[in-house]
Amino acid sequence: MVPSHVMPDIAFRFAGRVGALDLALSLETDSAGIIGIKGPSGCGKTSLLRAIAGLHRFAQGYCRVGETVWQDETCFVPPWQRAIGYVPQDGGLFAHLSVRKNLLFGARSPQCRGGVTWDEVVTALNLHPLLRRRVHALSGGERQRVAIGRALLTQPALLLMDEPLSALDRPTKTELIARIKLFLEEKKIATLHVSHDEEETEMLCSTVVSWPALCGTG
Numbered sequence: 001m002v003p004s005h006v007m008p009d010i011a012f013r014f015a016g017r018v019g020a021l022d023l024a025l026s027l028e029t030d031s032a033g034i035i036g037i038k039g040p041s042g043c044g045k046t047s048l049l050r051a052i053a054g055l056h057r058f059a060q061g062y063c064r065v066g067e068t069v070w071q072d073e074t075c076f077v078p079p080w081q082r083a084i085g086y087v088p089q090d091g092g093l094f095a096h097l098s099v100r101k102n103l104l105f106g107a108r109s110p111q112c113r114g115g116v117t118w119d120e121v122v123t124a125l126n127l128h129p130l131l132r133r134r135v136h137a138l139s140g141g142e143r144q145r146v147a148i149g150r151a152l153l154t155q156p157a158l159l160l161m162d163e164p165l166s167a168l169d170r171p172t173k174t175e176l177i178a179r180i181k182l183f184l185e186e187k188k189i190a191t192l193h194v195s196h197d198e199e200e201t202e203m204l205c206s207t208v209v210s211w212p213a214l215c216g217t218g
């Protein structure tokens with residue numbers, strides 16, 4: 001297994017308003033690994049992932065992954081130019097397309113740089129039986145596997161996962177977590193993972209950051 005210290009480090013500091021909340025968040029890591037983010041409902045975890053993805057712009061922000069700066073006082077890199085794989089809470093799949101076409105959409109992303117192959121992703125997430133299916137005919141857990149696969153195929157430097165396994169039963173989830181963890185570590189994909197399931201977080205993540213530790217330091 002490849003040690004997590006070879007993954008790119010992450011540094012961010014955001015401050016600003018989301019809805020009725022004033023948020024100040026910061027985190028700096030020497031080695032990113034798979035970082036779990038815990039916190040009460042509504043504290044801003046999704047907003048944080050959206051800010052890192054470039055989908056929400058805090059009034060003040062700084063965000064760097066490895067050597068690459070995505071936001072600071074002088075620059076704001078648009079979402080499509082960030083090497084991000086984002087798995088939103090609802091999966092964000094295209095309902096009118098097949099699973100194969102959803103996955104290909106990730107693979108065709110302009111941020112592709114190689115490293116993660118189609119076969120590896122399809123095998124790791126056991127997507128072979130689903131490839132011809134339409135998204136609207138999938139179960140919630142199947143959709144989540146496809147959403148993770150699509151995000152991985154974009155060859156992300158940073159993977160953002162928001163409740164990615166919430167629709168899975170415990171045995172399936174346990175098996176999938178082991179496969180995903182191995183995959184992310186082998187491919188050195190730094191990851192931020194949000195979940196209310198403490199067991200999931202404990203199994204998947206190398207580090208867990210609680211919301212109070214993230215807040216008030218920005």
Ligand SMILES: Nc1ncnc2c1ncn2[C@@H]1O[C@H](COP(=O)(O)OP(=O)(O)OP(=O)(O)O)[C@@H](O)[C@H]1O
Nearest residue numbers: 018019020021039040041042043044045046047048
């Ligand atoms: N587009 C929006 N407009 C206004 N308020 C918003 C918007 N998005 C989120 N909020 C508010 O910002 C706060 C943080 O929301 P966010 O979804 O980031 O929290 P969360 O920690 O991910 O919650 P959960 O664990 O329930 O998913 C909440 O009070 C929410 O109501």
